[in-house]
Amino acid sequence: MIPEIEKASAEAIQQLQEQRLRELINYITQNSAYYKRIFREHNLQASDIKTLADLAKLPTTSKEDLQQFNDDFLCVDRRKIIDYVTTSGTLGEPVTFALTDNDLNRLAYNEAISFDCAGVTANDILQLTTTIDRRFMAGLAYFLGARELGAGIIRVGAGIPELQWDSILKFKPTYLIVVPSFLLKLIEYAHQHGIDPNKAGIKGAICIGESLRNEDFSLNTLAAKIKKDWNIPLYSTYASTEMSTAFTECSAMQGGHHHPELIIIEILDDEEKQVEEGMPGELTITTLGVEGMPLLRFKTGDIVQAHTSKCSCGRNTPRLGPVIGRKKQMIKYKGTTLYPPAMYNVLNYFNEIDAFVIEIDHNDIGTDEICIKIATSNPTNDLLQTIKDHFRAKLRVLPKIEFHDFKTLQELRFPKMSRKPVIVIDHRL
Structure with a gap:
């Protein structure tokens, strides 16, 4: 056809x-x-x-x-x-x-x-x-x-x-x-x-x-x-x-x-x-x-x-x-240009991660900051360190990473009227 x-x-x-x-x-x-x-x-x-x-x-x-x-x-x-x-x-x-x-x-x-x-x-x-x-x-x-x-x-x-x-x-x-x-x-x-x-x-x-x-x-x-x-x-x-x-x-x-x-x-x-x-x-x-x-x-x-x-x-x-x-979601982070899909790829490597949200913001001096919020049933320091090591190896930079409970993340991921999960919350826009 x-x-x-x-x-x-x-x-x-x-x-x-x-x-x-x-x-x-x-x-x-x-x-x-x-x-x-x-x-x-x-x-x-x-x-x-x-x-x-x-x-x-x-x-x-x-x-x-x-x-x-x-x-x-x-x-x-x-x-x-x-x-x-x-x-x-x-x-x-x-x-x-x-x-x-x-x-x-x-x-x-x-x-x-x-x-x-x-x-x-x-x-x-x-x-x-x-x-x-x-x-x-x-x-x-x-x-x-x-x-x-x-x-x-x-x-x-x-x-x-x-x-x-x-x-x-x-x-x-x-x-x-x-x-x-x-x-x-x-x-x-x-x-x-x-x-x-x-x-x-x-x-x-x-x-x-x-x-x-x-x-x-x-x-x-x-x-x-x-x-x-x-x-x-x-x-x-x-x-x-x-x-x-x-x-x-x-x-x-x-x-x-x-x-x-x-x-x-x-x-x-x-x-x-x-x-x-x-x-x-x-x-x-x-x-x-x-x-x-x-x-x-x-x-x-x-x-x-x-x-x-x-x-x-x-x-x-x-x-x-x-x-x-997305052009508007381009991030300049510690001298490296990043887009969220590159971070998805790192996070999807871990079976232990049940959900994640990436928040992007400007800091006090006007440069980009990234905070990755993760929900997992096993929030240990060892897992956190392993995720950090993986970021350094794959992207050569380390954003801020936090553990949160699954319910909190689901509320962020599924705001009212949304047809699909919101994975990136960009406060710069």
């Missing part, structure tokens, strides 16, 4: 994207109050933007723009809106996105070809272990994508290992859609109840919300722990509500594939210029084919690296490596 455009030459892909870009520019300059204003303020006409290179003439769109002018991005009469979703609000106030019937069809197509990247076919059954309610786009996208593909889907929802295993044993799904760390809970439950995960008939897990790989695509600590007890393929995905598009790994597991018919990507440096090939930068996207609230040069805040070498699966599109970190 690989779309022909994704197997086409770079020239053909560029030609299609530029045609779709011109259609987008004409659409938003007629229908988006926000982008009408942007074009007017920068003395630009729709005819000025014809090629991908012309995008550099336009300013970028930020999360703050979306928060401040949310309604101005809407391009349709409200009677055409079928579904409302909101962003998770990880780095600020949640933003509302309105989807039309065409947008839902696009979302279904996106997820169907993304599932296909991971080897899912119409003969498979997927078990959805994430929420489909609470204005969450991803759960809806998974359901629509499975339906578009013709695959079966079991909507179990989040949590409850007992119910998950009951569904696995009863309905025999072949793939799980799951947050990777939850697989550890499923493994723990299986071991406690005499279930062999490797005999459950699961062919793979499509993983969301947490990274599985290091920058060289080797398994990170979390993924290695999962594979040790449940030896199934783990497919990384990367997506966001704002871009209504997913980047999903194929069997080569060398990054998530770009769907050029759905989205234009730029990777920009701090001066908003395209980075040199192979260098990391901030992913900036332009949505194609979105009717309700299309975005032009939207800065995601995520630092990524694109890979353009030929992939064994036959797709000729770039691939995005694992997210290195």
